[in-house]
Amino acid sequence: MLFDALLLQLGYNATLVSIGAALLGGAAGITGTFLFLRKRALVSDAVSHATLPGVCLAFLLMVSFGGDGRNLTGLLLGSAVSAAAGLWCLNWLTQRTRLAEDAAIGAVLSVFFGFGVVLLTVIQTLGVGRQAGLEGFLLGSTAGMLFSDALVIAAGGTATLFVILLARRALTLVAFDPDFAQTQGLPVGRIDMLMMGLVMAVTVVGLKIVGLILIVALLIIPAVTARFWSERSEQVVALAGLFGAGAAYVGAALSASAPNLPTGPLIVLVSFAFFALSLVCAPQRGVLAAVVQRRRFQRRVHLRQGLLALAQNQPIYEALTLRLLRQAGLARADGVATDAGKARAAKALRDEKRWEFVRRDPANETAAALYDGLRAIETVLTADQIAEIDRQIGGPQEVLL
Amino acid sequence: MSGAEFVPLSLPPLVIGTCAAIACALPGNFLVLRRQALIGDAISHVVLPGIVVAFLLTGAISTWPMMLGASAASVVAVILIEAIRRLGRIEPGAAMGVVFTTMFAAGVLLLEQTDTSTVHLDVEHALYGNLESLIWLDAVGWTSLWDFEALAGLPPEVFRIGAALCGVSLFIAVFWRALKISTFDEGFARAVGIATAPLGIALVITAAIAAVAAFDAVGSIIVIAMFICPPAAARMMTNQLGHQVAWSVVFAAVSAILGYVLAGYGPLWLGLQDAVSAAGMIATLSGVILALCARFGPCRRRAGAPLGV
Structure with missing residues (x-):
């Protein structure tokens, strides 16, 4: 029918x-x-x-x-x-x-x-x-x-x-x-x-x-x-x-x-069905998309903080952080960094140092405004600029484990 | 007109209409000032699905389930509006439009799908109410007002709307200061320790109670009109909240009484046979009052607006 x-x-x-x-x-x-x-x-x-x-x-x-x-x-x-x-x-x-x-x-x-x-x-x-x-x-x-x-x-x-x-x-x-x-x-x-x-x-x-x-x-x-x-x-x-x-x-x-199905109300209800579907499923502004985005952001923050903790030799207590590190192959179940983890951690710490330098220098104000604790410095500064920063803060030092 | 005719036929509708008008106008003052005037519009639309669902669940037209259903529907609507506004990041007006039209449509659809031929439940009734039919058959004249047996036969709407009016007045009297401060300066209200968010919700719920009780007796047109027109007209008359509320009560009562009389007797004066809709006439009169105040009221302009605009 x-x-x-x-x-x-x-x-x-x-x-x-x-x-x-x-x-x-x-x-x-x-x-x-x-x-x-x-x-x-x-x-x-x-x-x-x-x-x-x-x-x-x-x-x-x-x-x-x-x-x-x-x-x-x-x-x-x-x-x-x-x-x-x-x-x-x-x-x-x-x-x-x-x-x-x-x-x-x-x-x-x-x-x-x-x-x-x-x-x-x-x-x-x-x-x-x-x-x-x-x-x-x-x-x-x-x-x-x-x-x-x-x-x-x-x-x-x-x-x-x-x-x-x-x-x-x-x-x-x-x-x-x-x-x-x-x-x-x-x-x-x-x-x-x-x-x-x-x-x-x-x-x-x-x-x-x-x-x-x-x-x-x-x-x-x-x-x-x-x-x-x-x-x-x-x-x-x-x-x-x-x-x-x-x-x-x-x-x-x-x-x-x-x-017994009046036209007007049915049209309105079908419109609402479209609306409800969009509210949930829309790619950017939908509820599902927002949930996914939030989860992704949460994982990035945890991973980053975990790496910094590894680099500074601090113990990690947060279960989610540990799990994420383990899934990414950066740490073992007991919280000790793998080789890949050590490399990534050293890089994270170094980036943090570079950011610190960038944010202290008023000449880099626009770049510093982009600092949110997650952004990779390579996406903001050119390789030359990073090399210049490295020259001023000195080369990488060995992390004592 | 003699008491023998007036008391049973016209007095109850007049009392009910006036009480309903005042009960809606009181919270309306704050809603208008807070730019939430259309909450009343939304509530009066969603009352329909509420009573239809209540009817479907209980299978009978009985008052309390219907009032409960209507109240539940208003709460659901308010929650839905808020949820859609926040989740979808949509402006409140549009969120309101989405919710109340959908719920009203659902109510109409449910009504068409169920067999309500045996009971008095239809969309028109929900819109216009049946003020004229609220008569007091036990009364024989003015003396009946002191006759307890006759008083027991008053239409139950009288007591319900009376109770609603008392409740609304009590709420506003008790929270007068808090409402006043939080309406005009929410930040200051929070700073002096008033819980503005719960107070705002309580105001909306009070308005919903007034709307549901009034709707039961007089239909949703009066509810919307009385939420907005008397307070809006009163706002043109004064800059003081207390005076504004008093004016709004006067305007509400005048439109209810005059509207009922005009609807009942106006057509007869014009030589027509039958009365016209009292609910519609009351709403129309409140509009006339608003128009007069908007044209001649002493405080009709925005503060600081140039004269002669």
């Missing part, structure tokens, strides 16, 4: 939803990356909740003009208008008052959502026959998706991607260093507004599929996931798009494969 769903074999509606979701997921992942890099991820939460009153007002307006009230384009337009109003309030609160951004986000989110709920109850009381199914916008409802709905979503997603492609340099620059961008003559305020506009577009487009409560996840989670895999912004953006599209596609397919 799942396999069929992944290959788009589950009928018209499922195919439509899967493709639409993938497009949306890609657009959301890419847009969200800029938001995340700008450290304003939760602004999207305010934007998405602020769409609700707009949807309701658009519905009321269309009904009062004798229309159907369920026209997706009309509803999305309404949601865009109220999301923009929410964004304006958010900016006004953070710029003109003493409120911090997080409080402003919370205020906009709750008040707009509360007002939307009031309007929802108004719609409910207007007449049972015109029950609009607007609650579907809370958590998304893909069951009755029409081809025209899918077209609206596809068009919105594509337009968003196109704008990002055009503005990617400015967006990246502002996301990383707004002050520098300002000095470069970029209109930071307007670029921020463009970013928010894109977030708004993604939110509005995603209302139908994942709903306004969970669209935030599509904007945040893929970006955070992608950040684990790369340190380069353009790669992070591309990866976020891939993760978002992949999660949305798999989530939509999963939800089509069995009853």
